[in-house]
Amino acid sequence: MTEYFHSVTLDFEKCKGCTNCIKKCPMEAIRVHDGKATIMQERCIDCGECIRCCPNHAKIAVTDTLDILSEYKYRIALPAPSFFGQFKELENADCVLHGLLSIGFDEVFEVALAAEIVGYLVHQYIKDSKIKRPIFSSACPAVLRLVQIKFPDLLEQIAPILTPMEVAARLAKEEAVKKTGIDYEDIGAFFISPCPAKVTEMRNPMTTKHSAVNGVIGVQLIYKDIIKYIIKEKTQKVSSTLQKATKLGMAWGYVTGESKNVDASTTLAVSGIHNVISLLEEIERGELKNVDFIELQACIGGCVGGPLNIHNLFVGRVRLRELIKKCGSRPSYYTDEELHRFYTQGHYVSTEPVQPKTIMHLDEDMSIAIMKMERLDKITNELPGLDCGACGSPSCRALAEDIIRGIAFETDCVIKLREKVKTLAEEILDLARIVPPVMADSSKKTGDK
């Protein structure tokens, strides 16, 4: 495996080299060079903004396909809470869960159920920990990667609890071992994902050494099959009930669900990667010390806004809310004692602290870095400041940085290039006006006298 694995990748054929994506990328990680976009691997946080904005659908998220199921003897589906918002007029979650069984899974385990455990663990952690406030949620991997690169100072304030996806995979596999007697290694757990960052998180987990998730399958890959099943199922009612999650866990599918579940005395929920960045900038300067818990979601609207979902985030949200209403209040699957045992035994605590990642340095040597910065400032001032993106870099400042880093030239700027052509043309014209002495007009010369 290479050092950087990313789910978000470019479909080279489809990319027309337009510059829509370079402007939307919160990390300034995309450049358009030689007519095609390239993603700077070390900067990408897999937030999926570029997938959303590409008019040619040239940005894609690489996920696993159903083929991966054949590698395991016993296959468990882990549907994300937001998945249930993709279906129209659901009476209950069961038809979707049965639908998953119908396409080749042997069992289902709702991530919403694991989310309830995570909610409890974070709640207790906030209560017992003296750590600096606010404490941030750890559920969104794109946000974690953002903090790692841009806000390393805030890393220690991230709740050290695994993601609901990870907890679901571990619980589901442990239960399956008990139930079936099949070896742990032969059991596969597959997250049904609205999110490219979860694919990256499974391959290169940040908060644990190895992920218990064996594959991440994009919602769009199985959506049609589930719809077909639901339509068929309307005529032949399913009998057994599979749903175990309550509204608390199901609501993690949209923003505010998590903070409500965590239930600290002061909470805040923020969604959208650009909103998250501007909030974290304020927090870094010491704001919001009195807020206990902040839920941070890279996608606007939370996971229902995930780039791999089928429907518009508002459609997804209202459908999920309706479903939650229909499910009513039901007793929690895990008793308070069980939840408390998870907490006291230290289950599902992240074992790997998220490390800061320094990728912005101009140079290892501070003196050279300062000289480069001086040049960078100078070049920036000389550029037109239109931030048009026609050079393939997201802004004039970014172009200046690229020039310093040796991956771009000043003449990549169309305005600069035009200026240069103009100067050159004028010089040529001036030269053309100079007449060699042998060709000089003699009458004019005498006239001058």
Next chain:
Amino acid sequence: MLNDSFRFTPHITLEFKIGEKDFFIAGESASRVKKTLQQLGMKQEIIKRTAIIIYEAAMNVAIHANHGTLKVYIDPEVISIITEDKGPGIPDIELAMKEGYSTASHEVREMGFGAGMGLPNIKQCSDELDIDTKVGVGTTLKAKICLNNKV
């Protein structure tokens, strides 16, 4: 001696103008400088202290003075943050350095600023702090962070 004074030290200076009640420039300049320091490969702890000083010092100018400037000078040994303003000056510096003491107007406090933590915060974050003030004329604040000594 000539040689010495001509020895070249690479440095950069960032400048910002601060208008009266310009509450945005403090945050903006702190973010700009933070990004610059990150690119220079400064330690996280240094970046944090610098950002706090810039934010608080620029806020002080925006809240109390008529207008002013913020200059951030960076070389491999030191970061200097200098604000110069035309304004009322500080009549009693010792009092102003006390936590919780503030002369900010009611209006400013309503906005969530003026908690009387500005100067104490700046002092805590800087290695050297020098305030030169004339009542009725203005204030010059110079804060220094040394890069090569311990911690």
